[in-house]
Amino acid sequence: MKNIKLKLARVEKDLSQDELAKIVGVSRQTIGLIESGKYNPSLSLCVGICKALSRTLDDLFWEED
């Protein structure tokens, strides 16, 4: 499923996928694929994204069921 919370947090910070990717140190495609729910990212990458966007893991990657 798509990660809409991640996309929202990114646009709230006024960052493009490419800009966020450069901050985190991955490729633009990786960010795009995570947002579109086609990748299962590593924990360290999730943490890097969270820190770049001033959020926590629960904020961006946790889904209640």
Place this chain on the structure above:
Amino acid sequence: MKNIKLKLARVEKDLSQDELAKIVGVSRQTIGLIESGKYNPSLSLCVGICKALSRTLDDLFWEED
């Protein structure tokens, strides 16, 4: 670095590494390596572990700095 919070949550539930591994659907070694900090697990595995231990991502995998 070792993930002591994960190990504590596991023993609080009275589960061995092998038992947790079976619940989550991975090998015993994978759980051991995550606890000892030698693996960078995938997000879906982290979520599976959290649900098996009734915790959230922030509980087990987030470190303030």
Place this chain on the structure above:
DNA sequence: ATAAAATGTAATATATATGTTGCAAAAAGT
């Protein structure tokens, strides 16, 4: 002390996250 269970570690194999390049489509700016 002994046996059983739990954990650590290592070798090799496989699946998949991620990188790179390139191009197309869509969105935004002028």
Place this chain on the structure above:
DNA sequence: ACTTTTTGCAACATATATATTACATTTTAT
């Protein structure tokens, strides 16, 4: 309308998470 930026998508290459098997070590129970 036109240009620029942003995003999507595909093919191939590489790195690494994870599986499997086996054995050693430690911990726990008897």
